Amino acid sequence: MDSQYAVLDCLQRNNNLTQRDIARYTGLSVGGVNLLLKKMVRKGLVKLEKVNGRSLRYILTPQGLAEKTRLAYQYIQSSYQQIVKTGRALAEVVAARPEPVARIIFYGPSDEVLEILKIAAGNLHIQHTTVAAAADLAGIDGHGTLVITWQAGEEYQQPQGIEVVNIINRL
Known part of the structure; x- marks a missing residue:
């Protein structure tokens, strides 16, 4: 904020x-x-x-309280727009898959973005699970599975042999 x-x-x-x-x-x-x-x-x-x-x-001051309220409203409005945008991006990624998506695996930290993605997956009526480490993706059958991340940088390790879509690149 x-x-x-x-x-x-x-x-x-x-x-x-x-x-x-x-x-x-x-x-x-x-x-x-x-x-x-x-x-x-x-x-x-x-x-x-x-x-x-x-x-x-x-x-x-009363003017300060009004400004605090305005800033809070602006933050909520902006956050809601990001939630809607993220939901649309996830829906587009799912729709663009050549085969139906049976489940989504969210690969990343437990944070606000994960919560938004869970809500979006629920709205799409798609099962989802979460994993925090690339090792947790080992042995996953990619058929009908979509792996979504929102990570970048040094802490992120791209798992071997699995296609991962970074939802941030779709926003």
């Missing part, structure tokens, strides 16, 4: 946080949090209040 949203969310939950606390909760650097807070103060999303000579309190 967006860094600005993460900071606004932290401030909504607790306005007694230091920049270091916000950085720890959001995974951002302290310098990044500092820049974001300055920007949000200028935009009127956050108000500064002096607690004592050295400490400041960051208070979410």
